[in-house]
Amino acid sequence: MxxxxxxxxxxxxxxxxxxxxxxxxxxxxxxxxxxxxxxxxxxxxxxxxxxxxxxxxxxGFINAHCHLFQAMLRGIHTTQCLEDWLDNDIGPFLSSLQPEDMYLAATAGLLENLRSGVTTVLENQYVHQHPHNTDSVARAFADTGIRGLIARGGIDRNPTGRLASRLEGIDVYVDQLTRFAGEWNGAASGRIRCEAAIQTTWLASEELCARVGGLLADTGMGLHAHCAETRASVMSTLATHGQREVPYFDRHGLVTPATQLVHCVWLDRHELEIIAAAGATVVTCPTSNAYLASGPAPVSDLRAAGVPVAIGCDGPGSNNGQNMFEAVKWSVLADRLRTLDAGLLDEVAALDMAWEGGARAVGLSGSIGAIRxxxxxxxxxxxxxxxxxxxxxxxxxxxxxxxxxxxxxxxxxxxxxxxxxxxVLSSDRHHIHRSLQQRRAAIVNHEYTAVN
Ligand SMILES: [Zn+2]
CATH class of the missing domain: 2.30.40.10 (Urease, subunit C, domain 1)
Structure with a gap:
């Protein structure tokens, strides 16, 4: 046609x-x-x-970092730092999410992405109370008509003791990732692709990192990982593993040209050089980093070192929206606040990150991100x-x-x-909205309270 x-x-x-x-x-x-x-x-x-x-x-914009289930969690507590927010607010809610909740939330999040000019979403899904939660998210991609790379994460470390119900064993993680990728890679006429994810250094054991590193080497699969998002995260990684986050990931073979390191707010010079030498992509999420008071990422430093940088909105729970226009604008503004220099990044840099950087992040450089x-x-x-x-x-x-x-x-x-x-032509947004509101109310009023 x-x-x-x-x-x-x-x-x-x-x-x-x-x-x-x-x-x-x-x-x-x-x-x-x-x-x-x-x-x-x-x-x-x-x-x-x-x-x-x-x-x-x-x-079309490429939103290079997202957790779509959080479309059900807009407006959740706003006064906490990342670690407390995850443990106290997001964490307990997760136990209640079933496949149909994931589908509703993912659809609502994807409708917002499409209406924000996004045609490709890099989704990081890590909620596995039900083994088919991630399949429901993939189904939302198929039904809405958007393009997606779905990075399936897992949590096998429980440093606060509050995550017991959300842990996966390493074998279960690898088996489920392999099954999911086998079923969904290339689905929806090739619009959907899959890769691995390590959530954070503090929610993944050393054994899981090593196993995933081996998997990447064997299969060429890409990897998505939160990295150096907060100062506390870096301190905790230093205390636990004796290394900062990038060298720790690198030691396990996790920093490759097919890796996306998300946030990278608290990098030192050596880490920046490791990322540049490996050819990995950094995904900056400026509105989320501001909302959770994590800090501004060194975006102009990364670009000056030759690191490809993409832009993400992050989950709707960590900034309340999927407004890619805001994220693109703030990729520049946050760096200007950090450096007090308005000459380092401009609209050309912002659009280069949103298009070519995003295409690079999802492994489609030369196929998306330009009209050619x-x-x-x-x-x-x-x-x-x-x-x-x-x-x-x-x-x-x-x-x-x-x-x-x-x-x-x-x-x-x-x-x-x-x-x-x-x-959006594929979905009745009024129906999706009403269904999601009802389900959220049910979880908050009954199950969520019971879990706590
Ligand atoms: Zn995230």
Whole structure:
């Protein structure tokens, strides 16, 4: 099926844009990009013509870190640091989550991602009260039409004694990861892919890290891991393992070109050099790091050292939303607050992280993150006659510093339209909303209280 987009602007990538351009997609792949309007013969031959007058077509954002179940936990306590928040607020809730809860929460989170111009989500799922919880999350990806890389994590260490019901043995973790990847890798016409995850140095035993390191070496599988998110995490890793987090992961073969290290707020220079030498990607989550008072990541230092940096919203529980526009803007602003230098990162850097950095994180560099011939047709149409763009002379600067999910009009994944007029076509958001509210109330009023 051939779709032609013509009449409006085209943002090719972080570095270039066409004031007026056209894009042709065929069979889910971009087959032509050019200046001006599409030729008459091209329009006649198309199955669908999308008039983008007053709009800009951009590559879909890649949200490179998320925990979708937390769409059920928006607004949960806000005054605690990460470790207490996980133990006291998030942790007890997890015992109640069943596969249908995971599906509802994941669907709500993915609807918000799509409406925020995101076409690929890197999801880190680690709640396994039921063995098919992660399958339910994958089902939400399949049903909503979004692209996803699902990193299945596990917890086998219980430092506070409050996580007993959520622990998995190492054999169970490896068996379930292998089963899940076997069933879902390449599912939904290739939109869904799978990889491993280590949650943190303090929730994974040394034995689990070593076993996963062996698995990566044997299979070439990618790895997702929270790393140096808080000062307390670094101190605890030093006390427990005698090393900071990056060398500890590296010792177990966990820092590779297919690794995404998430947060990396509290790195020292040696750790930054290990990451750069390994070719791993760092995912910065500036709104989550601010919300949980973890600190600003050294994003400009990482980029100056040649480390690919991607951007994530993190779970909806740790910032209340999946607003990728906020995360992209704050990837720059948080670094400016940290360095007191406004010249280190700009809108080009932000979009490079959101697109090329994100593509690198999910192992699809050269396939997504730009509008070029041969790339997958993951496209977003923005209304650039909305107030945030009025009076601006620079489209990409307006996108980063004044853009909003409210501007997202249409979204296509693999060339198929999944959002029209700002509404996700696959799911009844009113039904999802009401069902999720009912289930959350039931858990909070009954089961959650009982568990505590
Ligand atoms: Zn996280």
């Amino acid at each position: 051939t779709t032609v987009f013509t009449g409006g602007a085209v943002i090719i990538d972080a570095h270039s844009e066409l004031t007026e351009g056209y894009v042709v997609a065929d069979g889910g792949v971009i087959t032509a990009v050019g200046h001006g309007r599409a030729a008459h013969e091209t329009l006649i031959a198309a199955d669908t013509v999308v008039d983008t007058t007053g709009h800009a077509l951009m590559p 011939e041969g790339y997958l047709a993951d496209l977003v149409s923005l209304d650039i006659e909305s107030p945030g763009y009025s009076g601006s002379s620079n489209l990409r600067k307006a996108l980063v510093f004044a853009g909003s999910p409210a501007d997202v009009d249409g979204v296509w994944v693999d060339g198929l339209q999944v959002v029209a007029g700002g509404e």
